[in-house]
Amino acid sequence: MTVLAVSNLAKRYRRGGKPFAAVDDVSFEIGRAETLALAGPSGSGKSTIARLVLRLIEPDAGRIDFEGADFLALSGAALRARRARLQMVFQDPLAAFNPRATVARVLDDPLRIHNIASRAERPRRIAALLERVGLDASLASRAIHEISGGQRQRVAIARAIATRPSLIVLDEAVSALDVSVRGQILELLLDLQRQERIAYLFISHDLGVIRAVAHRIIVLDSGRVAESGDARAVIANPQSAIGKALVAATPRLTRSRP
Amino acid sequence: MTALLSIRDLSVRYRRDGVGALKGVSLHVEAGERLAIIGESGSGKSTLALAVAGLLAKGAVIDGTIEWTIPKSQTSHSFAPLSVLPDISPTRGEIEPSSPLSPISNVVGEMPAAKPPISPLVGEMSGRTEGGAVERQPSHPRDTIPHLGRDIGFVFQDPSSSLDPVMPVGKQIAEVARAHLGLGWPQSMTLAKTLLDRVRLPSPDAVLYAYPHQLSGGQKQRVAIAAAIAAGPKLLIADEATSALDTIVQAEIVALIRRLVAEDGMTLLFISHDIALAATLADRIAVLRHGELIELGETDQILNAPRHAYTRSLLDAHLGLDARPLLDRQGASA
Ligand SMILES: Nc1ncnc2c1ncn2[C@@H]1O[C@H](COP(=O)(O)OP(=O)(O)OP(=O)(O)O)[C@@H](O)[C@H]1O
Ligand SMILES: [Mg+2]
Numbered sequence: 073m074t075v076l077a078v079s080n081l082a083k084r085y086r087r088g089g090k091p092f093a094a095v096d097d098v099s100f101e102i103g104r105a106e107t108l109a110l111a112g113p114s115g116s117g118k119s120t121i122a123r124l125v126l127r128l129i130e131p132d133a134g135r136i137d138f139e140g141a142d143f144l145a146l147s148g149a150a151l152r153a154r155r156a157r158l159q160m161v162f163q164d165p166l167a168a169f170n171p172r173a174t175v176a177r178v179l180d181d182p183l184r185i186h187n188i189a190s191r192a193e194r195p196r197r198i199a200a201l202l203e204r205v206g207l208d209a210s211l212a213s214r215a216i217h218e219i220s221g222g223q224r225q226r227v228a229i230a231r232a233i234a235t236r237p238s239l240i241v242l243d244e245a246v247s248a249l250d251v252s253v254r255g256q257i258l259e260l261l262l263d264l265q266r267q268e269r270i271a272y273l274f275i276s277h278d279l280g281v282i283r284a285v286a287h288r289i290i291v292l293d294s295g296r297v298a299e300s301g302d303a304r305a306v307i308a309n310p311q312s313a314i315g316k317a318l319v320a321a322t323p324r325l326t327r328s329r330p
Numbered sequence: 331m332t333a334l335l336s337i338r339d340l341s342v343r344y345r346r347d348g349v350g351a352l353k354g355v356s357l358h359v360e361a362g363e364r365l366a367i368i369g370e371s372g373s374g375k376s377t378l379a380l381a382v383a384g385l386l387a388k389g390a391v392i393d394g395t396i397e398w399t400i401p402k403s404q405t406s407h408s409f410a411p412l413s414v415l416p417d418i419s420p421t422r423g424e425i426e427p428s429s430p431l432s433p434i435s436n437v438v439g440e441m442p443a444a445k446p447p448i449s450p451l452v453g454e455m456s457g458r459t460e461g462g463a464v465e466r467q468p469s470h471p472r473d474t475i476p477h478l479g480r481d482i483g484f485v486f487q488d489p490s491s492s493l494d495p496v497m498p499v500g501k502q503i504a505e506v507a508r509a510h511l512g513l514g515w516p517q518s519m520t521l522a523k524t525l526l527d528r529v530r531l532p533s534p535d536a537v538l539y540a541y542p543h544q545l546s547g548g549q550k551q552r553v554a555i556a557a558a559i560a561a562g563p564k565l566l567i568a569d570e571a572t573s574a575l576d577t578i579v580q581a582e583i584v585a586l587i588r589r590l591v592a593e594d595g596m597t598l599l600f601i602s603h604d605i606a607l608a609a610t611l612a613d614r615i616a617v618l619r620h621g622e623l624i625e626l627g628e629t630d631q632i633l634n635a636p637r638h639a640y641t642r643s644l645l646d647a648h649l650g651l652d653a654r655p656l657l658d659r660q661g662a663s664a
C-alpha cells in the first residue's frame with residue numbers, strides 16, 4: 073500500500089535575483105513500512121523536498137498524496153488530523169525547544185494537541201513512549217539540556233511516534249550522533265518500522281548509513297532525480313555522474329584482516 | 331624522525347571544579363607526519379588541538395608540558411616559506427619539503443630539564459594581550475615560542491566562524507602573511523592570489539575580492555586553509571575541518587590538505603570523529619576516549635590489529651559500503 077505519492081513536485085527560489093529550481097519535477101512513492109532514502113550533495117534539494125512533504129512550505133507545482141488523500145488540498149481541522157500521521161525528526165529537533173523544558177513537556181504536547189490521551193492518562197503514556205524508545209521513564213522530569221545527544225534523539229523519536237504516524241520524515245537525523253549511538257538509533261528506527269509498520273523518508277548525505285537502513289534510494293542532483301532504485305544496487309553500481317561521485321567520495325575502511 | 335612536539339602528561343579542565351577534558355595525555359608528534367586524533371564527542375580531541383595551538387580559554391586549568399622543537403630559522407620573521415613564495419630562493423636550502431626539520435638548522439626551543447607546568451595564570455598576571463600560546467608557555471625563550479598563524483595553521487570545522495564576514499577574503503589571507511612574514515600589502519596580496527590558486531579556487535583574481543557569503547561552504551573552507559598556510563606554518567591543525575561539508579566536498583578538501591601538506595612538508599594534526607576518513611589521510615592514529623589516550627599506532631595497525639576493545643568497537647560501528655546492512659541483520663521487511 074502506498075503511504076506517500078509525490079508527483080512532478082517543483083519549488084523555485086530566487087538566487088541573486090534570478091529564479092532557480094531547488095526542486096524540479098520530482099516524483100516518487102513510499103509504501104508501508106518502507107524506507108526511501110534521499111541522497112545527493114549539499115544544495116541538491118533534499119531538505120526542500122522534506123519541507124514540501126511536511127507542508128512547511130508550499131510547492132510551485134506538483135501533487136502530494138498522503139494516505140490516499142490529496143494532501144495539498146487539505147486545510148484546517150482535516151489538515152491537522154492528517155498531520156498527526158506524518159511526523160518528522162531532524163538533526164537536532166529539540167534545539168527548537170526551550171532547553172529548560174522537561175522531556176515530559178516535550179512529549180505531552182503532541183498527546184494534548186492531537187487529543188490522543190486525557191490529562192490524567194498522559195503521564196502513563198509518556199512513560200510508555202520513553203520505554204518504547206529505550207529510555208528510562210524517570211527521564212521524564214529531566215530538562216532537555218540535561219540529557220545527552222543520543223537521548224535527545226530518542227526523545228525526538230518518541231515525540232514523533234506519539235501520534236502513531238504512518239510516515240516519518242528524517243532529515244539527517246543521525247548525522248550529529250557518535251557512531252556507537254548512531255548504530256543504536258538506527259536499530260531503534262528499524263525496530264519501530266517492523267513493529268508499527270512506519271514508512272521513512274530518510275535523508276542523509278552518508279551512503280553508508282543509507283545502505284544500512286534503506287530499501288530504495290533516490291539520488292538528487294540540482295533538484296532533479298539523477299537516478300533511483302534498490303538502495304544496495306544503486307550504491308554498488310551507480311549510473312549517474314553524481315551517484316558515481318558520491319560513491320567514490322565515501323571513505324573506505326580498508327582492513328586487510330577484518 | 332624528530333619530534334616536532336612532545337606532549338607530556340597533559341591534563342585540561344575547563345573549570346576548576348570540572349571533570350578533566352584531557353587526562354594525562356602523552357604523545358610525540360613527529361616532524362612531517364600526518365597524525366590523526368580520533369574520538370567521539372567529549373573525548374577531548376578538540377581540547378588537545380586547542381591546547382597545542384595555545385587557544386584554550388583563559389579559565390582552563392592546564393597541567394603538563396608541550397615541548398616544541400622548531401628550527402630557529404623557521405621562527406624568524408624573515409623566513410619565507412618555499413611553497414608560498416616560489417621565487418624567493420635564499421631560504422630554500424633550509425627547508426626542503428622532504429625534510430622540513432633537517433638537522434642543518436639549529437634545534438632550539440627545547441625546554442630546560444626542569445619543566446614548569448604550562449600555566450595560563452602566568453599570562454593572566456603578566457597582562458599581555460598576545461595569543462594564548464605565548465602566555466601559556468612562559469618558560470620558552472621569546473623567539474622559540476610557536477606562534478599561531480606563523481608556526482601553526484589552524485583550520486576549524488565552520489569556515490564561517492574563522493572568516494570575517496565583512497572583509498574580502500584576499501585581504502584576510504594577505505593579513506596573515508603581512509602579520510607573520512613582514513611583507514608589505516602589495517606583496518601580501520600577490521601571495522594571497524598565489525594561495526587561492528594553490529587551494530584550487532576558480533579565478534583567484536575574482537575570489538580575491540569576494541566576501542565569504544558569496545562562496546559555498548567548500549570554497550570558504552578552501553579560503554580558510556589558504557589563510558592557515560599563508561605564513562608557511564610547520565604544523566597544520568585541521569579540527570573536524572570537513573565535518574560540515576558534504577561527502578564530495580569533504581573528499582576534495584581531504585585531497586587538498588594531503589597535497590598541501592606534502593608540498594610544503596608540513597606536519598598535520600587531523601582531528602576527526604570519523605575513523606574511516608582519518609585512515610585515508612593519516613600515517614598514525616591516536617584514539618581518545620573520555621579525555622584519555624586509549625591507543626596510538628600506525629594506521630595499518632589500528633585498522634587491522636587494534637589493541638584496545640574501544641578501537642575495535644569504533645571500527646565495527648563504521649557503516650561502510652561493504653558492511654552487512656542493518657536491515658538484513660534485523661530481518662526487516664518492506
Ligand atoms: N528559503 C530559501 N530561499 C532561497 N533558496 C533556498 C531556500 N531554501 C533552500 N534554498 C536553496 O535551494 C537549494 C536546495 O537546498 P536544500 O536545503 O534543499 O539542499 P539539501 O540537499 O538539503 O542540502 P544539504 O545537504 O546541505 O542539507 C539550495 O540551492 C538552497 O540554497
Ligand atoms: Mg538539507
